[in-house]
Amino acid sequence: MRTRALIRMAIILSLAAPATEALAANADDFQAALAKAEAANKQAGAIKNQWTTTAGTLKAAQAAAAAGKFDDAVKLANDAEALANASIAQAKEQETAWTQAVVR
Amino acid sequence: MLRKIFIAIAIVVGAAQPLLADNAVDPKADFKAFRDYFTKRFPKVPLDDFVNGPYSMDADLRKQWKAIDEFPPYEFAVEKGKEMFATPFKNGKTYGDCFQNKGIGIRQNYPYFDAKSGQVITLDLALNQCREANGEKPFDYTKDEMAALTAYMAFTSRGKRFDIKISNDPRALAAYKNGGEYFYTRRGQLNFSCASCHVQSPGNHIRTEVLAPALGIVAALPIYRSEWGGMGTTSRRFTSCNSQVRGVPLKPEDEAYRNVEYFLSYMSNGLPISGPGARP
Numbered sequence: 001m002r003t004r005a006l007i008r009m010a011i012i013l014s015l016a017a018p019a020t021e022a023l024a025a026n027a028d029d030f031q032a033a034l035a036k037a038e039a040a041n042k043q044a045g046a047i048k049n050q051w052t053t054t055a056g057t058l059k060a061a062q063a064a065a066a067a068g069k070f071d072d073a074v075k076l077a078n079d080a081e082a083l084a085n086a087s088i089a090q091a092k093e094q095e096t097a098w099t100q101a102v103v104r
Numbered sequence: 105m106l107r108k109i110f111i112a113i114a115i116v117v118g119a120a121q122p123l124l125a126d127n128a129v130d131p132k133a134d135f136k137a138f139r140d141y142f143t144k145r146f147p148k149v150p151l152d153d154f155v156n157g158p159y160s161m162d163a164d165l166r167k168q169w170k171a172i173d174e175f176p177p178y179e180f181a182v183e184k185g186k187e188m189f190a191t192p193f194k195n196g197k198t199y200g201d202c203f204q205n206k207g208i209g210i211r212q213n214y215p216y217f218d219a220k221s222g223q224v225i226t227l228d229l230a231l232n233q234c235r236e237a238n239g240e241k242p243f244d245y246t247k248d249e250m251a252a253l254t255a256y257m258a259f260t261s262r263g264k265r266f267d268i269k270i271s272n273d274p275r276a277l278a279a280y281k282n283g284g285e286y287f288y289t290r291r292g293q294l295n296f297s298c299a300s301c302h303v304q305s306p307g308n309h310i311r312t313e314v315l316a317p318a319l320g321i322v323a324a325l326p327i328y329r330s331e332w333g334g335m336g337t338t339s340r341r342f343t344s345c346n347s348q349v350r351g352v353p354l355k356p357e358d359e360a361y362r363n364v365e366y367f368l369s370y371m372s373n374g375l376p377i378s379g380p381g382a383r384p
Contacts, residue, residue, distance in 0.1 A: 048360060049291055051350050051352065053293045087293075099288070101288040101290075101300075102284070103138050103299075104137050
């Protein structure tokens with residue numbers, strides 16, 4: 001279950017991130033992280049497999065940036081990117097895996 | 105790519121021969137396996153009762169249903185739909201003019217594959233196409249007007265048995281196959297497919313609800329839900345089932361939704377229309 005592993009990784013990443021953020025992030029860092037997350041989520045949308053949690057996390061990232069909390073904002077944008085990538089991986093895995101569930 | 109290969113195979117092999125390749129499409133075999141699965145798993149449920157969704161699975165809920173149905177909460181929608189049906193558009197035509205038999209008692213034939221446009225036409229889509237062909241604005245697929253029209257049309261078709269056809273047109277077979285793929289594909293952060301809930305777990309409780317079996321699952325649409333405080337169309341139901349697993353729903357009547365409805369309706373062939381339904 002590659003998808004499960006990825007989802008787990010996404011969660012672990014989101015928990016582990018703060019420890020490594022010694023340097024304060026700025027608006028540019030956030031914009032860069034946001035652009036990556038949005039690109040990944042757009043890709044998930046093109047294959048009709050976005051997760052609601054990705055959108056929710058993107059929103060939270062933007063709210064944090066608007067409040068000037070760029071460390072949080074960058075971390076949330078990275079989380080959103082991980083979620084979007086996990087949703088893409090899920091769709092890729094399911095391209096073939098769905099046949100195993102068919103009632104026969 | 106896959107679809108192209110599939111179409112190529114379908115054309116080469118033709119419909120007369122049984123398809124044995126792994127990803128071959130054989131609606132008749134799928135139909136039999138699907139029905140057998142449910143009738144074997146729930147031997148005490150009479151075949152025609154599967155169209156009553158959660159009520160077919162749970163005796164307590166069934167008692168509640170009998171009480172609900174004394175004053176059916178969908179009656180208002182049926183009345184409104186009937187009135188809408190009788191009211192001419194600005195050009196003097198009516199909904200009835202767009203449909204066979206003036207739109208009465210035909211719900212069981214939807215969705216169908218339309219060779220001209222090359223796509224699956226659901227009842228909801230046909231209603232909006234009818235409106236647009238007559239110079240009216242389409243209705244929101246998730247809202248009350250669409251629910252009223254489909255409730256009325258289902259009501260006039262109660263007891264009529266699903267008669268969904270999948271022609272030998274490779275595009276119809278592809279739509280059916282894609283519908284099945286959508287049904288069995290896991291999605292959302294929770295990693296559930298439609299089948300995870302409605303094939304693997306019918307009768308199980310999820311929060312306060314009892315999961316309906318996938319066999320006959322489209323027969324009761326549209327449905328009144330107390331939880332919604334109103335009627336829900338097919339689109340409303342499908343989109344909420346996507347959201348529940350933390351998947352972003354598709355646009356109402358998206359091609360994938362229409363294909364999955366085509367697939368599920370074909371699986372329900374021979375079962376009676378029970379809509380509109382009422383759920384706690």
